Amino acid sequence: FIRSLSSSAALHAAIKHVTVIGGGLMGAGIAQVAASTGHSVVLVDTSEDILKKSAKGIEASLKRVVKKKFAEKPEDGEAFLQKVLKNISTNSDAVSVVQGTDLVVEAIVENLKVKQDLFGALDKVAPEHTIFASNTSSLPIADIASSTARLDRFGGLHFFNPVPMMKLVEVIKTPGTSQQTFDALFEFSKALGKHPVSCKDTPGFIVNRLLVPYMLEAVRLHERGHGSKEDIDVAMKLGAGYPMGPFELLDYVGLDTSKFIIDGWHEKDPDNPLFAPSPLLNKLVAEGKLGKKTGEGFYKHK
Ligand code: NAI
Secondary structure, eight states: OOHHHHHHHHHHHHEEEEEEEOOOOHHHHHHHHHHHHTOEEEOSSSOOHHHHHHHHHHHHHHHHHHHHHHSSHHHHHHHHHHHHHEEEESSHHHHHHGGGGGGGEOOOOSOOHHHHHHHHHHHHHTTTTTTEEEEOOOSSSSHHHHTTTOOGGGGEEEEEEEETTTOOEEEEEEOOOOHHHHHHHHHHEEEEEEEEEEEESSSTTTTHHHHHHHHHHHHHHHHSSSSHHHHHHHHHHHOOOSSSHHHHHHHHHOOOHHHHHHHHHHHHOOTOOOOOOOOOHHHHHHHHHBBGGEEEEEEEEO
């Protein structure tokens, strides 16, 4: 026990420099949190234009955090903001930055081939000790890791949106992930101020495996005419204490994202009724009604 404690502490001490790849919704959030907790972060995306937008978004988000946290002492807030911003740099060439990194967190497009190509290329240039982690929501970590020769130093770090607010991180261990790597990822999540939980490399890990079938079950209940969207949402908020109802949550997550996840699981396990496609969800996605981001999903959004 003492040995495992000290080795994980040693490894945790080693994670100082983090490369976050993908400057979208999730990557920008992960970079922000890592920089705020004293890590040196390089944020990578495909173009300088996207990176400029991500950096602006991070600064705006940090300013909101600082305003709240340092309401009494705005000067301390400004100093904190400057310190955090100094911890983040951006780059459009992943290969050139991973040479000095302890951990790569990937949050790019949810496509197996694209993720494999990225990690395959990085595996050739990253130092021996560098740990690779994917933030994928629906792809098996082991499938992504198979493009590299570091299966023991590959795991999953699954964050939740919005990253600066959501406390949970699912830390995923594949059959190939070493205990040392798992411990290092677990400790890193704690160092971010998050609450990590341990997951196996199974579809949806813990949260989405329970949440996605639940949301689809709500759509089916509504499709059968057994409840209005509004009533189902109110029922789950007031009856189960959920902060959002299932239709509100679907609109927030994005109907396309939810469809993509359920379709992937259905393809792999067609007999599982929990993974059956929903005609209503498919219809809305086909009409481009993807939820909050397009202004309409199950509900209209201003
Ligand atoms: P997003 O579309 O907002 O951002 C993805 C970014 O990756 C884009 O800026 C894109 O330019 C960049 N990118 C694409 N290919 C690249 C490459 N080869 N190299 C460098 N950058 C590249 O997507 P989002 O929502 O941030 O999702 C990213 C990952 O996080 C996905 O794997 C998704 O499954 C996962 N995830 C998403 C959650 C969510 O609520 N949106 C929650 C947890 C995980």
